[in-house]
Each structure stands twice: as structure tokens, then as C-alpha cells.
Amino acid sequence: MDIVKFKNYSWKYSETDKYVLKNINLTIQQGEFLGIIGNVGSGRSTLCMSLLGLVPHLFYGKTKGELIVDDIVVKKAKISDLSSRVGLVLQSPDTQLTGAGTNVEEELAFGLENLGVPRREIIKKVDSMLKLLNLEQLRNRSPFELSGGQQQKVAIASVFIMEPKILVLDEPTAQLDPLGTEQVFSFIKKLAKKGTTIILNTQKIDYIAEFADRIAVVNKGRVVKVGETREILTNVELLRRNGISPTVFTKLSEELIKNRLYKGELAMTFGDAVKIMKKVKRK
Template identity: 40%
Template sequence: MCEKMIECENVVYEYHNENKDKNSIAVNGVSIDINKGEFLVILGKNGSGKSTLAKHFNALLVPTSGKVVVDGLETSKPENTWNVRHSAGMVFQNPDNQLVATIVEEDVAFGPENLGIEPSEIRKRVDASLKKVGMYEYRRHAPHLLSGGQKQRVAIAGILAMQPECIIFDESTAMLDPSGRQEVMKTIKDLNKNSHMTIVLITHFMEEAVDADRIVVIDKGKIIKVGTPREVFSNVEVMKNIGLDVPQMTELSYELNKVGIPIKKDILTIDEMVNELCRLK
């Protein structure tokens, strides 16, 4: 039986509208469990509630009703907040908003220092974290001189230095160019596969979701689909009806089937498409 990292039970979150009579519901009755070591992707168009839900996973927000439990700790209890954030770190969209120091290694040390870790242990953690994200050689550089992808990897190192069990990436590749996105996604996959870290990735890039263990699709604050990438993306019309795309190769297989070419409908990658087309010869 899988050990649970995050448990959501009928979570509702309402934003208070000062200028309106009625509050707006951003998350509406969400129930989902995230297992330890899992790579989970949350998809949804802008305004779907995916980022609001993600902020519940490290107690930046607490439910209006319902319950969120992170590593056995209920997030709505104030005495748990610090430990919840220690267990579940968060990397945001704009890396510039997360960098606080003028030297890379000082920035990575910031979190452990606030935890009261011994200086010798901080030194070990900083070096290990920078090596893990491939940024050790930049440890004495100024963060503002780095590329977007490099800055985001430094931000990830800063979270790693606090040794969380889970990292939530809230559209962390949205402001990066394709090269930077590739760098960060490689780091994310490596942390999950080789360090067995629980990863929750919120994204609107469908190709980033292909390697997930599970995908959760959210629309209007509700979960409308949960499954493996093949299960979710093969529902092309469902995804399009809520304003989402599917990976390019899945779209191509869908269009080929529409014109009578009988190939698999759950193709995700170029290699799979090439193999399937070769089979037709």
C-alpha cells in the first residue's frame, strides 16, 4: 500500500469579494491523494483553480471547508504550518521573486539558516543541492547574471537545501524560454526518479506532463479527469472542450484517425508515432 504524502478531502476554497455580494469559489469539493515518490501533474486553463489548489499543499492557503493533510499534518492547524512547509517546498513562476541574496551559494543557504541548521551542515547541504541541480560551478556567481533556467535551478536548490519530501512547482517553467524549460524539466524528472522525491507540477505545457505518473485535470475548481498521461490525453475532445491542448503527437494521431488512418489514439511521443507509422507500411 502506497504511503500518502498529501491528502485532500472535499476541499473548498472561497475568495472573498469585497465589491460583490457573493464570494467566488476557486476550488470546489476537491478530493485527491498524492503518494510519496509520485510525479503528479495538475493541468487546467487559466482561472481553473489549479494554482489555488497547489497553494494548499504547503499551507500558503487553508481550505474554507474540507481538509488537507501533508505528511500526516493537517494544514489548517497553525501549529503545523512550519512543519508542513518543511515537508513540502514550493517553487513559483518567477525565479527573480525567490532569489534573496547577491551570491548563489548564499541564496541557497538562506532557508537552512532560517531553520537554525549548524553552519557545517549548511555548507554540506548547499554544495549537495547545487550539485544536484547542476549549478555547483556557479556557486559564487551573482544570481541576477544567470539565465532564467539557471535562476530557477538555483531556486530549486534553495528548496532542496531544506530537505523537503515533496516539491510543488507552480508553473515554474512558464516564464522560461524553451532551453530554460528543458533544463528545469530535466532537473524535476531527475529529482523524482533518482532522489525519489514527490513532485507536484502545475503546468500549461502539455509535453511536460507526458512523463508523469498521473495527471489531474481541473476545470472551474473541480477535478474532471484523473489518470495516466495515456488515459487523459487520449480524450482529445474532452480536453479541447475545456480549453486545453494535448501533446502534438496525440493531436496528430487524433487527426489521422479522423481521416481514416487506423493508428493508436494514445500516442504521446515522436518515437511512438514513428514506430506506429512504420507498422502501417
């Protein structure tokens, strides 16, 4: 089932001259993990924000075409109608915490309180979420005292606990150190197994290579290409044309092919690279 449908969708902020999103056609299946990659300023974040209706309801501007999220026409809906279906997390861990909770537990409970979930159910859900994500030892700490990686985990968890049909992550690791990034991605991997539709906008393609089902390449406000992860990420020419650097593993296999040490498909993940190295060694 299609859960998100962009039909010839364009968007322009009132303060910009050019359209930030141009004629986008994209359908996203329920339960799918879609990675969005592209250059800086390509309109990826705006794309993410339009899914929750922030564009056009919080920011002013002009839309063309149509966007349907879970059978709701975004243009006609209110943000509050969409917010029970779509969860959005932005990049800065500090501002993604609402400050409504005095500790991690309450921060997690906040979204459920807003949806009017009975207290007993909230307690159950908070407990199981803390257990699932190994955050139990942090439950009574103030979210603002945690490290960036932990904060972002709490922020994502507190959106995920509301059981949105679609979870939109807009560069959730852009401000984190390598360890924090690793933590957040392994956490997202766990969530992906629960069957939620996840849309992940990121620059860290080494990570999405591991677990995205499909990838959309965005450049200058257009969706240049959508396809299977392997098809896109091993299409080196497509990536470079759109200002994206392939994964280190792809570059490694490219180099080996150039030096005639290896013949065959390009690598994409760590696993691929290991296989290739074994082949090279055997030769």
C-alpha cells in the same frame, strides 16, 4: 502511503464571490509525480498554495472540508510547521529568489540556515546539490545576474535542498523561453528520481507526458478527473472539454487516423510518435 488528502475541500478568497476550489477530493501518494493541468483561472495555483498553508494562513478567505498534508491538518497548523515538509516554487524566477544570499551558494544555503542545520552539513549539501545539477560554475555569481532558466533552477534547487517531502511547482516554466523550459524540465526529471513527491502544475503537457505518474485535470475549481498519465492525455475528448489542447504527438496521430493512414492507439510522447511514423512508412 497517502501524503496529501483533500476531503471535500473548498476555498473562497474573501474578495471573490464564488468558490475558487470546489469540493475537491484528491489523494496523493508518497513518492508520486502528479501533474496538474487545466485552463487559465481554473484554480490550479490556489490548489498549489493550499498545500503550504498559504491558503488559508496568508490569504484571507473561507474554507470547507479538510486538507491533510503529511498527517498535519493544514487548517490548524502554522505555515512554519508545513514549510519544513512542503517546498513551493512559483512561476516568476525573479521573485522566487529571496535575496538573502549574495551568491548562488548562499541562496541555496538560506533554507537550511532557517531550519537550523549545522554549518558543516550545509556545506556538504550545497556542494553535492551544485554538483548534481551542474551549477558549479555559477556558485559565486549573484543569483540576480543569471538568465531566467538558471534563476528558476537555483530557486527550485534551493527549495529541494531542504529535502521537503513534497515539492510543489506552480508553473515553474511559464515565464521562460524554450531553452530555459527544457533546462528546468530536465532538472525536475533528475529530482523526481530522488523519490520526493512532486506536484507539478503546468500548461506544458508535452513535457509532463514524459514523466508524470498521474495527472489531475482541473476545471472551474473542480478536479474533473484523476488518472494514469496515458489514460488522461490520450482521452482527447476529456482534454478538449476542459479547454486543454492535447500534445502535438496526440494531434499528429489523430490526424493520421482521420486520414486512414494509421489504426490503433493515440500517441502521447515523442517516442510514441516515432513508432507510429515507422508503422505508417512500412505500409
